Amino acid sequence: MSTATTNAPQKRSFTAAASVYVNERTSIAGFVKELGRKAFPDHWSFLLGEVALFAFVVVLISGTFLTFFFQASMAEVHYNGSYVPLKGVEMSVAMASTLDISFDIRGGLFVRQMHHWAALLFVAAIGLHMLRIFFTGAFRKPRELNWVIGFVLFILAMAEGFTGYSLPDDLLSGNGLAIINGMIKGFPLVGTWMSFLLFGGEFPGTDIVGRLYTLHILLLPALVVAFVALHLVFVVVHKHTQYAGPGKTPGNAVGPPILPVYAAKAGGFFFIVFGVLALIASLFTINPIWNYGPYDPSPVSAGTQPDWYIGFADGALRLIPPGWEFVWLDRTWSFNILVPIIAIGVFIVLALMYPFIEAWVKGDKREHHIADRPRNAPTRTAIGAAGVTFYAGLWAAASSDLLATHFSLTMEGVIHALQAVVILGPFVAYFITKRVCIALQKKDREIVLHGFESGRIVKLPGGEFIEVHEPLDEYERWRLVSFETYEPLMLRPNSRGKITFGQRLRAGMSRWFFEDRIAPVTKGELEAGHGEHH
Amino acid sequence: MAQDDHSGTEIAAADSSHAAPAASPGTALIAQDAFENPGFPPHRPRVTDEDPKREKRAQRTVYTLFYLSIVGSVWAIAAYMLFPMESNNVGDVRLNNLFIGLGATLALLGIGFGAVHWAKSLMYDVELVDERHPIGGSPETQAAAVKVFQDADRESGFSRRAVIRNSLIGALLVFPLPAVVLFRGLAPQDQNPIELLSHTMWKKGTRLALDPSGAPIKASDVTMGSAFHVIPEGLQDLEHGKLDEKAKAAVLLMRLDPKDLNELPERKDWSYDGIVAYSKICTHVGCPVALYEQHTHHLLCPCHQSQFDVSNHCEVIFGPAKRPLPQLPIAVDDEGYLIAQSDFTEPVGPSFWERH
Numbered sequence: 001m002s003t004a005t006t007n008a009p010q011k012r013s014f015t016a017a018a019s020v021y022v023n024e025r026t027s028i029a030g031f032v033k034e035l036g037r038k039a040f041p042d043h044w045s046f047l048l049g050e051v052a053l054f055a056f057v058v059v060l061i062s063g064t065f066l067t068f069f070f071q072a073s074m075a076e077v078h079y080n081g082s083y084v085p086l087k088g089v090e091m092s093v094a095m096a097s098t099l100d101i102s103f104d105i106r107g108g109l110f111v112r113q114m115h116h117w118a119a120l121l122f123v124a125a126i127g128l129h130m131l132r133i134f135f136t137g138a139f140r141k142p143r144e145l146n147w148v149i150g151f152v153l154f155i156l157a158m159a160e161g162f163t164g165y166s167l168p169d170d171l172l173s174g175n176g177l178a179i180i181n182g183m184i185k186g187f188p189l190v191g192t193w194m195s196f197l198l199f200g201g202e203f204p205g206t207d208i209v210g211r212l213y214t215l216h217i218l219l220l221p222a223l224v225v226a227f228v229a230l231h232l233v234f235v236v237v238h239k240h241t242q243y244a245g246p247g248k249t250p251g252n253a254v255g256p257p258i259l260p261v262y263a264a265k266a267g268g269f270f271f272i273v274f275g276v277l278a279l280i281a282s283l284f285t286i287n288p289i290w291n292y293g294p295y296d297p298s299p300v301s302a303g304t305q306p307d308w309y310i311g312f313a314d315g316a317l318r319l320i321p322p323g324w325e326f327v328w329l330d331r332t333w334s335f336n337i338l339v340p341i342i343a344i345g346v347f348i349v350l351a352l353m354y355p356f357i358e359a360w361v362k363g364d365k366r367e368h369h370i371a372d373r374p375r376n377a378p379t380r381t382a383i384g385a386a387g388v389t390f391y392a393g394l395w396a397a398a399s400s401d402l403l404a405t406h407f408s409l410t411m412e413g414v415i416h417a418l419q420a421v422v423i424l425g426p427f428v429a430y431f432i433t434k435r436v437c438i439a440l441q442k443k444d445r446e447i448v449l450h451g452f453e454s455g456r457i458v459k460l461p462g463g464e465f466i467e468v469h470e471p472l473d474e475y476e477r478w479r480l481v482s483f484e485t486y487e488p489l490m491l492r493p494n495s496r497g498k499i500t501f502g503q504r505l506r507a508g509m510s511r512w513f514f515e516d517r518i519a520p521v522t523k524g525e526l527e528a529g530h531g532e533h534h
Numbered sequence: 535m536a537q538d539d540h541s542g543t544e545i546a547a548a549d550s551s552h553a554a555p556a557a558s559p560g561t562a563l564i565a566q567d568a569f570e571n572p573g574f575p576p577h578r579p580r581v582t583d584e585d586p587k588r589e590k591r592a593q594r595t596v597y598t599l600f601y602l603s604i605v606g607s608v609w610a611i612a613a614y615m616l617f618p619m620e621s622n623n624v625g626d627v628r629l630n631n632l633f634i635g636l637g638a639t640l641a642l643l644g645i646g647f648g649a650v651h652w653a654k655s656l657m658y659d660v661e662l663v664d665e666r667h668p669i670g671g672s673p674e675t676q677a678a679a680v681k682v683f684q685d686a687d688r689e690s691g692f693s694r695r696a697v698i699r700n701s702l703i704g705a706l707l708v709f710p711l712p713a714v715v716l717f718r719g720l721a722p723q724d725q726n727p728i729e730l731l732s733h734t735m736w737k738k739g740t741r742l743a744l745d746p747s748g749a750p751i752k753a754s755d756v757t758m759g760s761a762f763h764v765i766p767e768g769l770q771d772l773e774h775g776k777l778d779e780k781a782k783a784a785v786l787l788m789r790l791d792p793k794d795l796n797e798l799p800e801r802k803d804w805s806y807d808g809i810v811a812y813s814k815i816c817t818h819v820g821c822p823v824a825l826y827e828q829h830t831h832h833l834l835c836p837c838h839q840s841q842f843d844v845s846n847h848c849e850v851i852f853g854p855a856k857r858p859l860p861q862l863p864i865a866v867d868d869e870g871y872l873i874a875q876s877d878f879t880e881p882v883g884p885s886f887w888e889r890h
Contacts, residue, residue: 038664039661082620082627083622084622103624103627106614106618106634107614107630107634110630110638175821175822175837178820178821181884182816182820183819185820185885185886185887186884186885187887188887189887191886191887192886192887192888193721193727195886196725196727197717197720199721200720200722201721201722201725201778202727202730202731202775202781202782203778203781204777204778205778238669239664239666246571246572246573246574246575247571247572247574247663248571250666251666252664252665252666253663254574254663254664256660256661257660260653260657261657264649264650264652264653265649265650268645268646268648268649268652268653270646271642271643271646271649272643272647273646274646275638275639275641275642275643275645275646276643278635278638279635279636279639279643281631281635282631282632282634282638282639283632295777296746296780297777297780297781297784297815298745298746298763298765298780298824299822300821300824300836300837301824301836302824302836303836304836317818317838318838318839321854322840322852322853322854323856324854324856325856331887331890332885332890334856336818363560364561365557365559366562367666367668367669369666401836411841411852412852474572475572475575477572478571481568484564486563487561487563488561489561514561519563519565520565521569522565522567522568522569523569525567
């Protein structure tokens with residue numbers, strides 16, 4: 001038999017040969033075909049999550065380097081390294097090895113500072129990313145679970161930060177642990193024993209650094225990596241949200257393909273984040289433990305501050321008025337510790353649950369892939385502003401002493417002012433934000449109906465001056481009119497003729513959300529508007 | 535326009551027809567008279583698409599950035615060798631940090647800006663369109679998944695054999711408990727935290743000593759208005775648990791004009807000639823209350839700003855703390871040194887549940 005299909009060996013490039021080799025052993029072609037040319041919507045605000053991811057990669061890389069030199073032991077030694085002022089001082093091995101990383105290992109200080117700066121950026125970028133998600137409604141169906149995963153990551157990142165901050169066993173971090181010890185002891189029933197178990201006996205003991213080290217480099221990073229992976233899988237499954245724009249519909253995703261443009265931009269952006277962190281680490285000192293000295297339970301300096309992301313918790317402790325502690329049933333109830341913890345806990349749970357609350361109020365079961373402009377969801381945006389104000393008040397309280405000394409105020413005055421900010425501020429922020437959003441929506445309507453100010457002043461025959469308004473083109477107009485509003489829920493009896501409490505609550509919430517609303521301009525309105533002379 | 539989920543197609547025409555979603559819109563207002571999506575605006579070419587000179591320049595910029603990155607890497611390696619820091623001199627550490635860091639910065643930013651510039655100015659400027667599908671998949675897929683579970687349930691008898699199922703659930707709930715119990719080993723077995731928290735190193739006759747030197751303090755050395763950081767004598771010689779003991783036993787010693795002291799009747803003999811000793815550990819969450827304001831006789835905790843009034847047996851006058859700082863009863867021994875009359879009469883430091 002002579003068939004023509006003899007497959008003469010063709011000249012193949014190395015890339016093609018390598019691809020075939022790999023694919024025939026991994027079946028990766030399907031994966032590449034699936035993902036390689038996916039459209040990835042593009043916007044500057046989408047970079048915040050990338051900053052968080054890339055900062056985390058930098059944390060992993062720099063942290064791995066540090067583990068080769070850091071020794072998580074609290075055994076006492078007399079320091080004998082290069083930093084002269086501390087020579088001979090008794091300190092833990094952890095502190096001494098951190099000093100060695102800083103003063104005896106070339107480039108060690110650089111990596112240590114990059115690790116710390118990257119950790120600060122990691123938490124900050126997560127926070128900003130969450131604000132972006134919240135204010136654009138990108139947590140709506142189908143992304144509610146990814147919001148929860150992201151929230152868990154935020155908390156894990158703070159835990160990573162705190163455990164890492166505590167490792168060098170310097171004066172500041174030891175004081176931070178003293179505060180944690182005091183807070184844990186304030187828990188009813190279990191507090192005393194939890195502290196006893198955590199510290200392996202009495203505070204400070206000789207175990208805590210080793211235990212935090214296990215959490216910091218093993219357990220917590222494993223969780224963070226797992227949740228980041230899950231978070232990204234969901235981004236692929238859901239496809240990214242996009243802002244409203246001409247051609248963009250709830251049913252499509254528009255953007256440059258992953259290969260090559262998105263990959264090049266994101267890959268390049270990773271190096272930019274890495275590079276900026278390297279620049280900061282080479283120019284700005286962070287956590288100079290050699291100035292603080294080793295941990296000692298007796299001294300402390302004024303104006304001490306935790307890392308920024310712990311500030312809100314520390315501030316919450318400061319804002320409690322005197323006397324919130326009672327002995328009842330022969331037991332001590334430390335409400336001066338419990339109230340801040342409960343308040344922060346409630347705040348976190350409300351933020352975590354917000355997507356589900358909003359979905360329940362709206363009853364909207366559709367998928368949402370177009371990100372809202374914040375002004376087009378005034379109540380949500382106002383709630384977010386209230387939350388930000390609450391957090392900011394707590395956060396500022398962590399610096400109450402510095403605020404007092406820098407601005408020559410009384411300590412008591414600053415605390416009382418911040419108590420007002422935390423309790424009344426959210427209401428003020430809510431009201432102002434909602435009004436501003438509605439005003440901006442009205443301005444959008446005005447522009448759609450009457451065009452934008454062209455800057456061209458015309459004198460009419462009667463001597464009157466007018467500024468000519470130019471109508472928007474259809475693409476610009478689409479950005480301003482393509483949003484949806486919701487109306488308050490009408491209360492109707494159910495099939496058994498009853499109005500349940502749940503329905504009443506939902507109707508009340510719905511009224512609160514949507515009573516004041518501005519609808520987008522419709523075609524009819526625009527046509528009617530054209531009839532007017534202006 | 536032809537659309538393929540896996541490989542987007544270039545934008546060619548408007549797509550304003552989107553199948554109406556089947557899911558309930560809830561209370562959303564669906565406007566009857568809404569504007570229609572105008573479709574994609576015409577593509578605007580970049581300068582590098584139109585002007586070959588600009589394209590050349592962009593290309594030059596990109597490869598220059600990549601070469602600069604190599605320079606940065608080499609610089610960082612050179613800096614590692616050229617800026618030693620073994621001289622016990624902090625300035626050398628700073629230089630080493632700065633130059634290694636700047637080299638690494640250039641290496642990283644060169645790659646970063648080069649790649650982004652390449653993508654933005656030279657790679658094809660196309661936007662693709664992917665169609666979205668319901669996240670839940672098709673009804674057939676969902677039905678098939680439900681069937682898998684139903685089959686599994688039927689074949690295993692998970693629902694039917696309730697006794698087996700419930701006993702398994704019970705076993706699964708209980709089996710992690712031993713692992714939890716093992717963690718009791720985190721703290722010593724033979725110690726009781728409540729007992730430990732209730733006592734410090736101070737006992738009858740322990741001399742008050744300076745922190746950190748450990749030198750005992752004579753009453754005559756404590757001048758009017760002065761304040762001393764105090765530890766029990768012998769603390770520095772402890773083999774183990776020095777910090778643990780110090781964390782409870784740290785004391786502040788102050789001398790006030792006896793006229794200014796408003797002492798409780800039962801504590802009249804706890805001070806000596808205006809000299810008073812109070813625990814330094816804050817009753818809020820346990821920071822050292824280290825700041826003494828001499829003219830007001832106020833103590834301030836720098837962590838959360840609790841203030842204690844020394845002239846009024848250290849009661850709280852501001853801040854989140856509730857209880858006064860515990861007072862250490864003191865006296866003077868035959869040689870004129872300050873000594874403790876006893877241990878503190880209450881647990882020091884932050885509150886805890888069993889405290890009463």
